[in-house]
Amino acid sequence: MQSSLPENLIKIENNLKSLTRTRSIYSFLSIAALIAVIYSGLIVAETGNATSIWVGLPKFFDYPIDLFVGSWEYGYRWNLLLLEYLPDLISTINMALFSTAIGTLLAFFLSIFSSRNLIKSKTTVLIFRRIMDICRSFPELVIALVLLYLLGKSALPAVIAIIIHTAGALGKLFSEAIENVEKNPIEGLESCGASWFTRIRFGVVTQALPLFLTYTILRFEINIRASTILGFVGAGGIGEQLYTNIQWKYEADTIAIMFLLVSTIIALDYLSSYWRKSLIGLKS
Amino acid sequence: MNRSEIIENYSDIVVTKFSSKMWSTFLVLGIIVYLIIAILSLDILQIHKKWSPERASLFALDTYAHKDHVTMKWSKPDDIIISFEGSRWSQYVGPYQKSDGLPERYPEWTSIGPEGETKISFKNGGFANLYDDKVTIENWPDTQETLVFRLDAQGKPYVENIDNLPKWIRITENKIEVRPSLYERVQVYSKKVEVHRYNLGWNYFWFDFDSPLEPYGIWNAISLSFSGDRVDPNISNFSLLIQEFLNNDMWHHGQILWALLETIFMALLGTLLAALLGFPLAFFAAYNVTPFKFVRTILRRLFDTLRGIDFLIWSLILLRAFGPGPFTGIFAIAITDTGTLGKLMSEAIENTEEKQQEGVESTGANKTLQHRFGIIPQILPIFISQTLYYLESNTRGAVIIGAMGAGGIGLQLLGAINTGTSWENVMYMSLLILGVVIFMDTMSAKVRRALIGDETLGAELQLAKMVKK
Numbered sequence: 001m002q003s004s005l006p007e008n009l010i011k012i013e014n015n016l017k018s019l020t021r022t023r024s025i026y027s028f029l030s031i032a033a034l035i036a037v038i039y040s041g042l043i044v045a046e047t048g049n050a051t052s053i054w055v056g057l058p059k060f061f062d063y064p065i066d067l068f069v070g071s072w073e074y075g076y077r078w079n080l081l082l083l084e085y086l087p088d089l090i091s092t093i094n095m096a097l098f099s100t101a102i103g104t105l106l107a108f109f110l111s112i113f114s115s116r117n118l119i120k121s122k123t124t125v126l127i128f129r130r131i132m133d134i135c136r137s138f139p140e141l142v143i144a145l146v147l148l149y150l151l152g153k154s155a156l157p158a159v160i161a162i163i164i165h166t167a168g169a170l171g172k173l174f175s176e177a178i179e180n181v182e183k184n185p186i187e188g189l190e191s192c193g194a195s196w197f198t199r200i201r202f203g204v205v206t207q208a209l210p211l212f213l214t215y216t217i218l219r220f221e222i223n224i225r226a227s228t229i230l231g232f233v234g235a236g237g238i239g240e241q242l243y244t245n246i247q248w249k250y251e252a253d254t255i256a257i258m259f260l261l262v263s264t265i266i267a268l269d270y271l272s273s274y275w276r277k278s279l280i281g282l283k284s
Numbered sequence: 285m286n287r288s289e290i291i292e293n294y295s296d297i298v299v300t301k302f303s304s305k306m307w308s309t310f311l312v313l314g315i316i317v318y319l320i321i322a323i324l325s326l327d328i329l330q331i332h333k334k335w336s337p338e339r340a341s342l343f344a345l346d347t348y349a350h351k352d353h354v355t356m357k358w359s360k361p362d363d364i365i366i367s368f369e370g371s372r373w374s375q376y377v378g379p380y381q382k383s384d385g386l387p388e389r390y391p392e393w394t395s396i397g398p399e400g401e402t403k404i405s406f407k408n409g410g411f412a413n414l415y416d417d418k419v420t421i422e423n424w425p426d427t428q429e430t431l432v433f434r435l436d437a438q439g440k441p442y443v444e445n446i447d448n449l450p451k452w453i454r455i456t457e458n459k460i461e462v463r464p465s466l467y468e469r470v471q472v473y474s475k476k477v478e479v480h481r482y483n484l485g486w487n488y489f490w491f492d493f494d495s496p497l498e499p500y501g502i503w504n505a506i507s508l509s510f511s512g513d514r515v516d517p518n519i520s521n522f523s524l525l526i527q528e529f530l531n532n533d534m535w536h537h538g539q540i541l542w543a544l545l546e547t548i549f550m551a552l553l554g555t556l557l558a559a560l561l562g563f564p565l566a567f568f569a570a571y572n573v574t575p576f577k578f579v580r581t582i583l584r585r586l587f588d589t590l591r592g593i594d595f596l597i598w599s600l601i602l603l604r605a606f607g608p609g610p611f612t613g614i615f616a617i618a619i620t621d622t623g624t625l626g627k628l629m630s631e632a633i634e635n636t637e638e639k640q641q642e643g644v645e646s647t648g649a650n651k652t653l654q655h656r657f658g659i660i661p662q663i664l665p666i667f668i669s670q671t672l673y674y675l676e677s678n679t680r681g682a683v684i685i686g687a688m689g690a691g692g693i694g695l696q697l698l699g700a701i702n703t704g705t706s707w708e709n710v711m712y713m714s715l716l717i718l719g720v721v722i723f724m725d726t727m728s729a730k731v732r733r734a735l736i737g738d739e740t741l742g743a744e745l746q747l748a749k750m751v752k753k
Binding site (some may be wrong): 034035037038041042044045046048049050051053056057059060062063064091094095097098101133134136137138139141142145146149150151152154155156159225228229232233239246258261262265266269 | 325560600606607680684694697701710714718725
């Protein structure tokens with residue numbers, strides 16, 4: 001039957017077949033390569049690790065079981081522990097909230113100066129972008145550790161570290177949002193003789209605000225995790241309590257703190273995804 | 285139309301309603317009140333009490349400068365020790381007898397004066413001279429006369445020139461400290477005299493103090509490795525160069541670079557594992573692929589649990605199981621991100637257009653082929669860009685997990701900070717981390733752009749765009 005087809009059609013069909021073959025070989029090879037990388041990586045890790053994976057995997061649930069058994073033995077007063085550590089949780093949330101607020105403010109100013117559609121000077125944009133890159137790239141932990149050494153143990157170093165990181169990370173997202181706004185409102189305002197500030201206020205901020213808020217809420221969630229981790233190294237709050245209780249092997253306290261943390265994070269996760277979706281009109 | 289007419293006719297557009305005005309006022313007021321409370325509760329105003337500029341500037345100095353110590357004990361004025369950073373293992377000059385003449389290796393800023401004293405010259409043009417029974421400082425800024433420090437009968441240090449002492453001399457009961465600027469410092473104790481002389485730069489960065497290649501410097505050492513006689517007859521110059529660089533005792537290049545690799549490795553492997561697990565699981569959690577509600581709900585809750593139990597807690601649990609090492613980092617990242625990627629991807633799959641899948645179905649393709657050609661092409665760009673984004677943020681995460689005990693550069697950094705003295709190493713490692721994170725960031729942005737065009741937006745926006753289409 002093929003012989004009855006015009007010659008160029010046969011050519012096309014053969015071409016298509018060989019293309020399909022090459023594509024499937026490529027995807028097969030890439031998946032095989034991925035698996036090979038992971039497998040060989042795990043073997044390398046096996047040699048570098050203190051405990052072998054075959055020893056470690058069965059022990060995966062040992063610690064959680066220890067924790068549950070310990071808190072079971074602690075008895076019914078376990079509920080009171082939740083209340084006991086609530087103030088620490090609040091102080092951690094306070095740290096995160098405050099640094100998110102200040103960081104967002106800084107990010108807003110940084111982002112305005114690093115958006116090409118608002119600033120004519122290319123050098124200014126470049127400098128502000130590099131500043132944001134550097135702020136963003138340092139893990140909070142590095143800044144916080146150095147500041148903790150300099151300022152002593154308190155919440156302050158953590159707050160500063162989170163502010164710096166937030167300013168960089170949000171600034172980049174904000175400036176992307178600003179650069180993606182519609183030009184027309186800005187041009188319209190300009191044609192009425194609006195000043196630079198008015199153009200930003202009514203032409204840019206009004207358009208980008210939903211995105212700004214979306215990103216800020218997402219960042220707040222990330223910052224709560226960050227301030228918990230920084231508590232571990234001495235910034236106070238629930239992270240520090242968790243660290244101490246783990247060191248002292250107080251299982252009931254540890255699990256109470258973990259419970260508080262996880263429920264906060266999950267609650268915030270649901271809340272923020274609800275807010276986010278309603279802000280960008282995704283809510284069904 | 286004049287202003288009042290406009291307001292009259294278009295009041296619903298022009299005039300802001302009182303209630304919405306009130307609302308925004310209350311919001312702003314609330315934010316201000318919160319900020320005040322937070323500033324008070326977080327002790328922000330106490331910052332000036334904790335912040336000591338002196339300590340901070342000393343710390344900053346230590347990150348970019350190094351110092352040489354000259355120590356003389358009053359009891360043994362003949363034994364002068366000149367060392368790098370006061371380390372016992374890197375002494376230019378150990379205890380020696382002056383009568384034997386100067387030892388072979390002495391810094392060019394020391395010399396022996398006419399009366400047999402050891403002269404130390406500073407960058408400010410001044411000298412500190414160590415005699416057997418006194419220490420003098422001459423030609424220093426702000427003072428014309430030569431200051432003489434001796435021990436009194438009780439063995440306490442004192443200054444002979446008690447009149448018009450410069451401000452930078454601080455006299456306490458047991459110690460006299462002379463510090464005109466950050467770069468020079470003479471401390472006279474009742475037992476010993478210690479002179480610190482600062483130099484800019486990271487000294488012995490390439491080769492440590494005892495290395496046979498140290499006298500050559502890095503560039504000469506590199507050119508030596510291609511030509512010239514062997515420095516060490518047993519080993520070629522090039523291998524010696526690599527070996528001496530990696531085994532540098534002061535900067536621990538080998539150890540730090542290995543730790544850095546370990547951190548990158550944790551992030552890379554963790555993200556890949558998460559991608560490998562999360563991608564297929566996402567299909568089972570999407571309603572347009574999996575008809576069984578039971579399976580979907582279980583997977584959804586699983587994703588939520590993996591994500592909700594923070595990566596901090598996962599790494600604590602994993603540390604108990606696997607001990608310090610890369611597994612903790614790899615699995616903590618993989619577990620958390622399987623949840624995140626799974627949730628994100630299942631949402632993306634549910635938001636894909638049906639038409640493409642229907643088109644594939646109309647050719648008589650079975651379900652698997654429908655998903656392969658109807659759904660995967662639609663979500664692949666988001667999946668790749670998200671995975672690359674997580675790779676970058678996981679590099680930072682791996683540093684943090686490392687500091688909590690999993691090893692890698694994070695642990696090295698924590699160790700260096702806790703010693704409180706090796707700030708140049710802290711700076712070095714911070715710069716390395718910064719470089720790696722920026723590298724990962726640019727690379728992932730480039731790959732993303734090459735694969736899916738100029739799409740730099742975050743996941744939420746991509747999802748929003750997909751739905752609005």
